[in-house]
Amino acid sequence: MNLKTVVKTLFIFGTMTVLAACTTKHGINGANGVNGAAGGSGAQTSGLSEGQNFGDGSGGMGTGSGQGNLLAQRTYHFAFDRSDVQESDRPAVLANADYLVAHPNVKIIIEGNTDPRGSREYNIALGERRAQAVLALMETRGVNRDQVRLVSYGDERPAVPNGYTEDDYQQDRRAVIVPQQMG
Template sequence: MVRKLALGLVACALVAGCKSKQTQSNENIETAPTGGQSTAIDSSPLSFDPMGSDSGKISGLVTVHFGYDKASLDSSAKKDIAANADWMKKNPGVKVQIEGHCDNRGTIEYNVALGERRANAVKSYMVSLGVAADRLSTISYGKEKPLDTADNEAAWAKNRRANFVPAQ
């Protein structure tokens, strides 16, 4: 009985493994042009900074820092966001992605959710200050892209942030 069951499981695994997979590369996919414009998909790779990204990627925007386990904006954060909103208004062609980050304490799932709340809090405040929402996108990296990998309060404070990078 056990032998038949094991044999049946092996047969199922072989059938599942042999099922053909249809893949398509999107490198040179091009749809029919509309209005004389090409709609080819840009296949250039996105850049990745293994040490994390920070506001230095866009001169004029500053990183917003948060307290431990907080996504609320204190007066210092609001001041930084107001300066960033003013910069965005003076540079109307720029779109940015707001990255939410956390320190390394807590679970991956918890920190991704907290990073998302941080990024969304910054975006909401910028929109309330007059920046168009379609110029801002958000992403959370949780604790996956620390600026400082040390295990102390100074490092954790650096990593609890929302920063700005060019939108791709």
């Protein structure tokens, strides 16, 4: 395969990937209700369809509808300059942890995000602390560390782009569990 073909193929592949992201974006965002315009991009491409399986699978596991709802809660918000998981989010985090323990082939990414104020790289560090806090709570249930990867986007992917109100900032400060392909 010569260079031209490779580039052409990759471009077509890339376009398809982006298109795939467009069409499936709705699924994952529907699942956690937040993220709207901020998510979407190719950043979530590979895991999107499996993400729906992840949610649906919980029902199939017979973990009960109540727990299924908790499983679907995969966005957790944080107070200003804080990285501790709020009490109200603990049951959902733990439900997702239990699911991972029961499904050792499932892998997730925990994304950490901040509001847009302050220094970008410092916010990257804050975002990782938020993702880390979710992971630490999951580990109390015996989640295998190899099933989880952390990525911090800092303020690069706000939940409310170009939103500059306190309410917008509150939506921005979040950690999100993003299911990946089955191992």
